Amino acid sequence: xxxxxxxxxxxxxxxxxxxxxxxxxxxxxxxxxxxxxxxxxxxxxxxxxxxxxxxxxxxxxxxxxxxxxxxxxxxxxxxxxxxxxxxxxxxxxxxxxxxxxxxxxxxxxxxxxxxxxxxxxxxxxxxxxxxxxxxxxxxxxxxxxxxxxxxxxxxxxxxxxxxxxxxxxxxxxxxxxxxxxxxxxxxxxxxxxxxxxxxxxxxxxxxxxxxxxxxxxxxxxxxxxxxxxxxxxxxxxxxxxxxxxxxxxxxxxxxxxxxxxxxxxxxxxxxxxxxxxxxxxxxxxxxxxxxxxxxxxxxxxxxxxxxxxxxxxxxxxxxxxxxxxxxxxxxxxxxxxxx
Numbered sequence: 100x101x102x103x104x105x106x107x108x109x110x111x112x113x114x115x116x117x118x119x120x121x122x123x124x125x126x127x128x129x130x131x132x133x134x135x136x137x138x139x140x141x142x143x144x145x146x147x148x149x150x151x152x153x154x155x156x157x158x159x160x161x162x163x164x165x166x167x168x169x170x171x172x173x174x175x176x177x178x179x180x181x182x183x184x185x186x187x188x189x190x191x192x193x194x195x196x197x198x199x200x201x202x203x204x205x206x207x208x209x210x211x212x213x214x215x216x217x218x219x220x221x222x223x224x225x226x227x228x229x230x231x232x233x234x235x236x237x238x239x240x241x242x243x244x245x246x247x248x249x250x251x252x253x254x255x256x257x258x259x260x261x262x263x264x265x266x267x268x269x270x271x272x273x274x275x276x277x278x279x280x281x282x283x284x285x286x287x288x289x290x291x292x293x294x295x296x297x298x299x300x301x302x303x304x305x306x307x308x309x310x311x312x313x314x315x316x317x318x319x320x321x322x323x324x325x326x327x328x329x330x331x332x333x334x335x336x337x338x339x340x341x342x343x344x345x346x347x348x349x350x351x352x353x354x355x356x357x358x359x360x361x362x363x364x365x366x367x368x369x370x371x372x373x374x375x376x377x378x379x380x381x382x383x384x385x386x387x388x389x390x391x392x393x394x395x396x397x398x399x400x401x402x403x404x405x406x407x408x409x410x411x412x413x414x415x416x417x418x419x420x421x422x423x424x425x426x427x428x429x430x431x432x433x434x435x436x437x438x
Contacts, residue, residue, distance in 0.1 A: 100123045100125070100163060100303065100304065101125045101127070101160070101161045101162045101163075102119055102124050102125070102126050102127070102161060102163050102164070102165065102169060102300075102303065103126075103127045103129060103159075103161040103163070103164045103165070103182070103185070104116055104126060104127070104128050104130075104161065104164075104165045104167060105128070105129050105130070105164060105166045105167060105168060105169075105178060105277055106129075106130055106149065106166065106167035106168025106170050106410060107134055107167050108128060108130065108134055108135060108138060108139070108167075108221075109134035109135060109258065109260055110254060110258050110259060110260055110292050111167070111191075111251070111254050111292040111295045111296045111299075112165070112167040112296065113135070113138065113258060113292075113296070114182060114292050114293045114295070114296030114297065115165060115167075115295075115296035115297070115300055116128065116138075116139055116142065117139075117250055117296070118123060118296055118297040118300045119300045120139065120141060120142065122300060122304075123137035123404075124300070125143075126132060126139070126142040126143070126144065126145065127144075127145060127159075127161065128133045128142050128143065128144045128145065129145045129147065129149065129155070129156060130146070130147075130149075130168070131146065131147070132144070132146040134193070135333055137324070147235060149168065149174060149177070149178060149426070150171075150174045152342070152394065153177045153178055153181055154181075156178070156181055156182065160184065160185070161182070161185050162185065162186045162187070163181055163185060163186055163189065163303040164178075164185050164187070164188045164189065165189045165191070165192060165299060165303070166178065166188065166189065166190045166238070167191050168191075168229070168236065168274040169190060169191070169231075169234045170222045170227075170230055170239075171220045171222065171230060171234070172230065172233040172234050172236070173220065175190075175234045175237045175238065175347055176237045178287045179238055179241040179242070179307045180241065181236055181351065183241055183242070184206060185245075186245060186306070187245050187246075187247060187306060187308075188238055188241070188242045188245060188246055188247070189247040189248075189249060189299055189302060189303060190235060190238040190246065190247070190248050190249070191249050191251065192231045192234065192235050192248055192249060192251075192406050193227070193228065193231050193250055193251060194250050194251065194252040194312060194314060194373060195212070195227055195228035195231065195370075196211050196212055196228050196229075196231050196232045196235065196250060197209050197210065197211060197212065197228070197373070198210040198211055198212045198213070199212075199366070199367065200213055200366075201369050201371075201424065202369060202374055202413055203368070203369045203372045203375055204373075204376065205369060205373055206312065206373070206374040206376065206377070207250070207310045207311065207312055207374075207377060209230075209373075212228040212229045212232055212234045213232070214226060214229035214230070214233070216331045217229075217233065219382075223375075226340075228238075234250050235310075240405060244308050245308065246308065247302055247303075247309060247311075248309070248310040248311065248347060249295075249299060249305060249307055249311050249313050249375070250311065250312050250313060251287045251290050251295055251313040251314065252288045252289060252290055252312070252313070252370075252371075252373070253288070253290070253360075253361070254289070254290055254292050254295060255289045255290070255292065255391060255395065256291045256292040256293055256391055256394060256395055256398075257292075257293075257394050257395060257397070257398035258292065258398065259292070259395070259398075260409065261409070261411070262360070262406075262409055262410050262411040262412050263356075263360035263361065263412070264289060264360065264361075264391075264395060265395050265396075265398075265399050265406070266332055266360050266410075266412040267326070267327065267360065267361070268330050268334070268392055268395045268396050268399065269396065269399050269406070270338075270393075270412075271330035271331055271334060271336055271338045271410070272330065272334035272335075272336050272338075273336070273338075274336045274337045274338050275338065275339070276338075276339050276340075276341055276422060277327070277338045277339065277340050277341070277418075278343060278359070278413070278418045278421055278422055279323065279340040279341060279342045279343070280323070280342070280343060280345075280348060280355075280359045280361075280362035281323065281342065281344065281345060281362060282324075282342055282344075283322060283323060283324025283325075283327075283340075283342065283345075284322050284323075285322060285323045285324075285362075285368075285371075286320060286322060286323075286371045286372045287321045287322060287323050287326055287361050287366065287371060288315065288316075288320075288321065288371055288372070288373065288389075289314070289315065289316075289321075289361075289391075290313050290314050290315055290385075290388055291385065291391045293386070294315075294384060294385055295313055298313070298314040298378075298382060298383045298384070298410075301380070301382050302381065305382070307380075307381050307382075309377065309381065310377075311377050311381060311383070312373050312374065312375050312376040312377065312378055313371055313378055313383065314375050314376075314378075315375055315383070316385045316388065320372070321388070323361060323362075324340075326350075326361075326388070327340055329388050329392055329404070330392055331388060332389075333389050333392045333393050333396065334392075334396060334430060335382050338413075341425065343425055344430075345364060345365060345423070347425060347428070347430060348362075348421075349364075351421045351424060353413065353417075353421060355367075357411065357412075358412055358413040358417070359412065359413060360412055383425075387406075
């Protein structure tokens with residue numbers, strides 16, 4: 100199969116390309132050449148910006164496309180119109196397409212986000228989900244049954260360019276008292292970048308259409324408490340978890356997600372409890388949580404310069420201040436063990 104990959108090969112795209120080449124497919128990469136440009140020497144590489152340089156793809160044919168980096172519908176339309184004859188177009192969207200207020204356990208038919216200004220091209224936290232909805236619409240309008248839409252939740256594992264999953268893996272490995280948000284039973288969903296990348300290639304191989312929430316794990320659902328305990332076990336750490344409630348955290352001006360990854364407020368919790376039945380039926384599989392934790396910790400320890408350059412989560416100093424404030428507050432005296 101001849102596969103064109105548009106956009107990043109930094110994270111999940113990297114593993115998709117790696118799996119495609121290992122499976123004997125012919126891969127062409129079209130991106131700006133900024134993320135690991137020396138990777139995949141056997142793949143064809145077309146350097147360019149997908150907005151300004153999409154004409155570089157004209158006159159070429161591929162069996163399938165993976166669009167890793169579509170954020171603005173106008174720009175996505177350029178590539179879909181130019182590549183309208185490909186057999187299948189797989190668009191990587193996001194779980195953020197779902198509107199606020201969805202029910203717990205919602206699936207791919209849940210209400211989607213809208214934009215107050217549908218003409219905006221500003222990719223911000225407020226507009227991100229709505230723009231992705233419009234990008235999805237462009238793809239499905241062009242390709243119909245030849246469109247595949249993948250909506251990942253938080254993508255994790257080695258090569259992670261963010262400071263989310265690996266924040267907890269690294270922090271818990273360091274041991275001591277750890278500020279834990281909400282309660283041990285709070286829901287958590289993620290997808291290992293390797294599982295996502297490999298599955299996307301299998302979707303192309305099986306010519307599978309549809310819209311899929313790419314998240315896991317499977318049953319039973321994961322909780323923050325189980326995740327933290329697994330991090331402790333895999334790192335051999337001695338971390339002790341102090342669970343702070345939402346009211347106290349917000350009073351301390353600690354930001355959900357930005358400072359404490361995988362903590363969304365109660366109002367947004369349903370986005371951490373989406374269903375994945377369709378993806379599992381379409382062949383999505385999950386490696387063990389312990390493997391993802393071990394591999395992430397190994398990568399973090401082997402790449403301190405990368406990790407230190409993109410720290411965004413709460414600092415140890417800020418964590419200590421919040422824990423001291425909690426222990427000095429009347430609320431801590433009245434607190435009972437969280438569940």
